[in-house]
Amino acid sequence: MPAGKLTSLADAVAKWVPDGCSVALCTSLESLIPFAAGHEIIRQRKRDLTLIGPISDILFDQIIGGGCAGKVEAAWVGNVITGSAYRFRQAVECGAVEMVDHSNLTLAMGLKAGALGVPYLPVRTALGSDLVSRGRHFAKIACPFSGQPLCAVKAICPDAAIVHVQRCDADGNAHAWGNLGVARDALMASRRVILTCEEVVPTEIIKSDPNRVIVPAFAVDAVVHVPWGAHPSPVPGYYNRDHQAYLDYRDDSRTDAGFAAWRRCWIDAVRTVDDYRRRVGPERLTTLALTRHDFAESVDYGY
Amino acid sequence: MAIECTPAERMVAAAAREIENRDIVFVGMRLPLLGFLLAKSTHAPEAIGIYELGIIRDTAAPRPILTMGDLPNLNRAQYLADTADVMGILQQGRVDLSFIGGAQIDRFGNLNTSYIGGVDAMKIRLPGSGGACDLASLARRHIIVMPHERRRFVAKVDYITSPGYGDGPGWREKMGLPRGGPSAVITTMGIMRFDAESRAAVLTAVHPGTRVASVQAATGWDLAVSPTLVETKDPTADERKTLRRFDPEGFWTR
Numbered sequence: 001m002p003a004g005k006l007t008s009l010a011d012a013v014a015k016w017v018p019d020g021c022s023v024a025l026c027t028s029l030e031s032l033i034p035f036a037a038g039h040e041i042i043r044q045r046k047r048d049l050t051l052i053g054p055i056s057d058i059l060f061d062q063i064i065g066g067g068c069a070g071k072v073e074a075a076w077v078g079n080v081i082t083g084s085a086y087r088f089r090q091a092v093e094c095g096a097v098e099m100v101d102h103s104n105l106t107l108a109m110g111l112k113a114g115a116l117g118v119p120y121l122p123v124r125t126a127l128g129s130d131l132v133s134r135g136r137h138f139a140k141i142a143c144p145f146s147g148q149p150l151c152a153v154k155a156i157c158p159d160a161a162i163v164h165v166q167r168c169d170a171d172g173n174a175h176a177w178g179n180l181g182v183a184r185d186a187l188m189a190s191r192r193v194i195l196t197c198e199e200v201v202p203t204e205i206i207k208s209d210p211n212r213v214i215v216p217a218f219a220v221d222a223v224v225h226v227p228w229g230a231h232p233s234p235v236p237g238y239y240n241r242d243h244q245a246y247l248d249y250r251d252d253s254r255t256d257a258g259f260a261a262w263r264r265c266w267i268d269a270v271r272t273v274d275d276y277r278r279r280v281g282p283e284r285l286t287t288l289a290l291t292r293h294d295f296a297e298s299v300d301y302g303y
Numbered sequence: 304m305a306i307e308c309t310p311a312e313r314m315v316a317a318a319a320r321e322i323e324n325r326d327i328v329f330v331g332m333r334l335p336l337l338g339f340l341l342a343k344s345t346h347a348p349e350a351i352g353i354y355e356l357g358i359i360r361d362t363a364a365p366r367p368i369l370t371m372g373d374l375p376n377l378n379r380a381q382y383l384a385d386t387a388d389v390m391g392i393l394q395q396g397r398v399d400l401s402f403i404g405g406a407q408i409d410r411f412g413n414l415n416t417s418y419i420g421g422v423d424a425m426k427i428r429l430p431g432s433g434g435a436c437d438l439a440s441l442a443r444r445h446i447i448v449m450p451h452e453r454r455r456f457v458a459k460v461d462y463i464t465s466p467g468y469g470d471g472p473g474w475r476e477k478m479g480l481p482r483g484g485p486s487a488v489i490t491t492m493g494i495m496r497f498d499a500e501s502r503a504a505v506l507t508a509v510h511p512g513t514r515v516a517s518v519q520a521a522t523g524w525d526l527a528v529s530p531t532l533v534e535t536k537d538p539t540a541d542e543r544k545t546l547r548r549f550d551p552e553g554f555w556t557r
Contacts, residue, residue, distance in 0.1 A: 179354075
């Protein structure tokens with residue numbers, strides 16, 4: 001298979017996620033979260049990043065705890081099944097991290113405006129809320145046709161997007177399925193794209209089903225093969241959500257000392273994908289495997 | 304019936320009863336997930352569930368889920384799409400009912416899930432809106448599910464994350480919100496609804512064994528009480544059995 005844009009996670013993050021850049025992550029919301037790439041960001045001690053994403057589950061909290069973020073542009077930062085994100089909370093409360101508050105709809109529209117190449121998109125949500133009254137990324141406008149009040153959401157064009165997909169070819173033609181959140185727009189709105197994937201497959205497999213393509217190769221800069229790269233989040237077709245990891249992280253992240261220990265165990269002591277898998281443990285990975293497969297009917301793209 | 308049900312079970316059962324058959328329901332995180340499944344399995348089999356991740360379901364997930372992104376919730380879905388697609392359906396006005404939780408609420412149903420103390424005098428940073436602001440802004444009616452404590456039920460929220468009726472009658476219209484507004488607050492003590500004229504919360508039901516005075520004591524404003532106050536019905540044995548099926552470990556309802 002040609003090497004194409006295939007690279008290591010360390011090289012991809014070193015090259016395309018410089019200190020001070022803005023990076024979109026966690027764009028499929030609860031699934032396909034690029035945990036391995038986020039952990040590499042922490043391992044490389046990146047600084048002053050702007051993290052962009054709708055609801056990050058716990059990855060933003062981990063990157064913030066790692067001291068890598070100066071700003072967060074998000075609708076929600078927490079632990080989906082337990083609530084608070086302790087590192088995030090502490091960083092915002094002490095002023096270490098600046099917050100740009102969105103709702104899921106406004107964040108989606110900001111990225112869509114970026115993907116469409118327009119400076120803003122209007123929405124009817126959030127009017128009267130303090131998201132709008134306190135946010136410089138919003139403006140109250142009047143509809144040019146009816147005069148009715150609208151909220152303009154400023155386009156979001158991240159410096160980089162990191163998206164985990166099920167499979168792609170070595171050039172970055174990528175298939176993803178499941179709930180896709182804001183991934184499609186984040187991929188097109190961003191100046192650089194890193195894909196991490198469960199499998200690298202021949203181009204013919206991707207070309208066999210073009211409707212399933214989430215991003216074409218010309219918009220992709222790096223492809224990294226990282227099986228289990230979204231663990232503990234779920235990957236449709238590959239593995240289930242590892243709830244216990246989120247419960248453990250809630251306990252580990254409550255205090256500075258607890259987070260430091262978590263970091264030593266899950267970031268600093270991990271060098272490779274195999275390290276990570278060994279640390280999770282084969283028995284636990286087995287419990288996450290799909291137990292009931294359900295394949296779609298194939299479709300005919302012939303002529 | 305002398306069954307001991309938990310406050311969470313009461314809230315979930317009350318939430319489920321708000322759903323009518325064939326409603327299009329935008330389902331929020333946590334307890335509402337179960338409320339939808341309970342309604343779907345009892346009196347509202349044709350209800351449609353929409354999830355902000357980009358999922359639409361016309362059947363219950365084939366296995367218990369802890370969160371909406373669990374793979375059984377994607378299996379045999381009616382539609383898997385982008386967040387913008389499902390938020391568009393909401394913005395168009397096609398969603399009958401939505402559920403959200405809250406950290407701090409005031410008498411006009413405004414919710415704060417962002418900053419206790421406000422932005423400038425921040426005491427606690429909370430997770431934020433997620434989709435809550437959108438549901439509160441755009442659903443035809445929305446229902447708030449939250450624990451009833453005095454520190455949460457305040458005269459005026461420190462920050463409006465999800466708009467209710469603002470400062471009273473006419474506020475939503477003036478702000479340009481196209482429709483909707485909170486229709487009920489389901490709590491660990493009872494249910495509040497909103498007066499059609501004043502837009503202020505009115506206590507309309509208390510859970511079995513709860514006194515109005517206790518509700519007032521847990522509420523940070525002078526609470527209006529409906530002249531037709533009723534007692535909510537505890538979940539039936541069948542409802543509790545269904546809840547056990549969807550939440551076998553009692554993660555959300557114990």
